[in-house]
Amino acid sequence: MQADLIERYSAPVPRYTSYPTAPHFHAGITPEIYASWLAALAQDATISLYLHIPYCDRLCWFCGCHTKHTLRYEPIASYLEALFAEIDWVADQLDGKGVVTAIHLGGGSPTMLSAEDMARLKLRLSTRFTISPTAEISIEIDPNDLGEDRFDAMAAFGLTRASVGVQDFDPKVQRAINRLQSFEQTQHVIDSVRARGVHSVNVDVLYGLPYQTLTSIEQTIAKTLLLAADRTALFGYAHVPWMKKHQQMIPDEALPDIQERFAQSQLAARLLTEGGLHPIGFDHFARDSDSLSIAARNNKLRRNFQGYTDDGADALIGLGASAIGQLPQGYVQNITPTGDYQKAVLSGTGATARGFSLAPTDRLHARAIESLLCRFDIERRDLEAFGPEGAALFDYALDLAATDPDGLTQADADRFAMTDLGRPFVRAIAARFDSYLTEGKARHSLAV
Template identity: 70%
Template sequence: MTTGTSDFADLVDRYATPVPRYTSYPTAPHFHAGVTSDTYGRWLRDIPERATISLYLHIPYCDRLCWFCGCHTKHTLRYEPIASYVEALRAEIDWVAAQLAGRGRVTAIHLGGGSPTMLTPADLLALKAHLSAVFTIERDAQISIEIDPNDLDDGRYDAMAAFGLTRASIGVQDFEPKVQRAINRLQSFEQTAHVIEAVRARGVRSANIDALYGLPYQTLASIEATMRTILSLAPDRIALFGYAHVPWMKKHQTMIEEEALPNIHARFAQAQLAGELLTAAGLVPVGFDHFARPTDSLAIAAANGNLRRNFQGYTEDAADVLIGLGASAIGSLPQGYVQNITATGDYQKATHQGGAATARGFALSQADRLHRAAIESLLCRFEIKRSELTAAYGHAGDALFRTAQTIANSDQDGLVSADVTRFSVTERGRPFVRSIAARFDNYLEAGAARHSVAV
């Protein structure tokens, strides 16, 4: 199979620059301490009675530290720190529920980490009971949990089923043993297959797999082998992420041999080959790094123009409010963003003192919302419609669309096009959509943050 990447070599050199992944706009490096727990409390108290709410619960612990990981997490082999953390999490849940005072309906719950599957069955079920006691959770709420196959036993599988699990997200990264050793993530095919069999046997409708390209010692041959092995498991979705090597932010990534990392051209070739293999197997591309079966709700949302993007990446979750619970968790409200204290000890101290643990955030202006809408539309649909911008933002929306037309008129590489109604990313431009979206980021040049490369 050929990827035809030689045609893209010059484009990769020009457009594979470090830019954000745009899971929010403005992005997290622009959050500031001017948004406090008092601010967050006011924002929660202003949530409408019938608002839909999505809950994200962050469990920042792992029993092994994967060197590729970019999450806020810490290593522990003892359960006592986790049990103590869960108590603090309950205190924050109570504080948020008190601000809402019964308003809102929970339509989605996501447990991420770290490794949420480190929770004991008793703690997992007690956590669901606590959430049910203080929030109104819809009967058909979507419930997803990030799973480390090394953590699981029958008791945990049963507890996840009793929690109401509807979607299991299983980290694989790569099946090549040499790559696994290089990133400290040893995980066999048999372990992974057993997880999928076990959750499906308990009625889980969607089993999803996370894979990475751009890892140390990966080659086109190993990428192809891993993709074919993943496909043999018949997952409903595959998230195909480019490894973000940011050792200045994540010190454990210094354990990865930089000379073993593929360069940007090799990364691009790996991504293209993986995408070709997945689409040839019948999966539908969703955004720039997800693939799903045509019958999966994510693929349906993309086909219907309802795809969204938030801190979990691409989603069909259309909730009005995303509430982040736990250390480092980020929430998205109509008024803006809030992020909790990152250090678990400081987070626990804050929640036990008053319930809230807000460290920083960002209050959105109307201009921010306009640019956010344009960037999200590019990343989810590869287009910006003039009618949508003007309907929501009036003259400011029309002015932004005219800027988009100027960008298209100056494009010499065939990445974008525009007419009087639509600004579109071409097929040639789709691998570089993050760099194209960055043209609409008013904060990028003013920031001092360092980002991962855009391929």
């Protein structure tokens, strides 16, 4: 591929796990507004719960999550009491409405919860919400320092899907990101959760990390395929040291340039595909039998704050500091500092700090962007369902294809689509449909 093409379409843009994206959320969405949105959900609404545990016993320098380092359990125990208070507050607003069809524990490292506290958390959720007996329950796992009691606790919680961070298996890269983790540790975790009935395992791999090379990527993917995960997420490392100060521990000169980074992504994608996984969107790969592959085949793939998903719930409710929720009316985000979050929920108020109420034009642009990222195309009929403004946006897409000097897109009367050449740059093309992109001072990660 031409080097200038890679340079031209690698400019930083959002990952579009929402539209508008989180930098455009504002303080006008209050706990009172959020409460009214929850109360307005239908009696039979399906609900997905995301619980954020913002603590780690080591801080990985590549991490872009809202988390903090602790070697003591007391802060986690204190935080959990506040999380219980927020669970109660949300449940009070719902007043018995809805059925929970999915629960995801993220972080941070939610596996830092003690076995006893994990049981208490599940009991609180079961007491305050109606949880479907077929609910998908997933958790993000750091393979280090997991005893058998934690595996048993996850099984008792009802775990059905495990997400295991791999990042890279090269020791030099691992030292550079402060994430020492052997293949054997990772394999033990996967074997342990599968032995306890977990039916699906996801692993995360990164490219663009310090000291990564094409050779090390090839070796990491080879080992990753040996894990026989059902899904693999292939993420580009987002170097944002202006937002995440610990990333300043990673020397800029150790990072691959944009050409090398692109080559790493394409090599990893090819090897995963040759290893029997199907590409899903621009950064996921799944086995043919996995629900993500099934959703993609049936045109039901979605994209939210957890990335690509087959979760079709009516509402995503975020619980915990910094957690983001998505309801029919718009987005909400909780207070980020854990101390302020705890004070708010323990005082009996909600923890909402900001959000965004969606207007019809926002829903239109969101549909176009999600369709492009999930299917690599936009159909005229989807946009025309929004009326004249939708028809005008499809005409804009036709103009994009007609004036595309690089052959990244193509269009006919009914469909705008990425070409094979253009698919690696789909985020850059999706950004053309973002009417907020030039507003504000948000800074983003590279598009490839």
